Amino acid sequence: AQGFKCIRCGKVFSRKYDLKIHMRTHTGFKPLKCRFCGRAFSDPSNLNKHTRLHAEMRAPYTCEDCGKLFVRRRDLQRHVKS
Known part of the structure; x- marks a missing residue:
């Protein structure tokens, strides 16, 4: 399994949720x-x-x-x- 890859930095995550949380480091979104x-x-x-x-x-x-x-x-x- 390839996992879920960040389109900004290339970091790969095993769970889609972890990628979602990671993407906030790029966007600055703090909900x-x-x-x-x-x-x-x-x-x-x-x-x-x-x-x-x-x-x-x-x-x-x-x-x-x-x-x-x-x-x-x-x-x-x-x-x-x-």
Whole structure:
């Protein structure tokens, strides 16, 4: 079986769904939103990891501009400066 090939970069996937999610890296399409902070994601597994940070309160520092979470305040400060 050949699998499903990305027309943009040639990467091959065994499942059509995986190619669909991968294509979002090329288009920038992020239809999934965090229910806690509204941050957008293209990949459900990345949204799930992010949501767990909220649920477990392991990342108390949030960027007000993009919603990215940080465990340490200094990491948030470095992010804001860049």
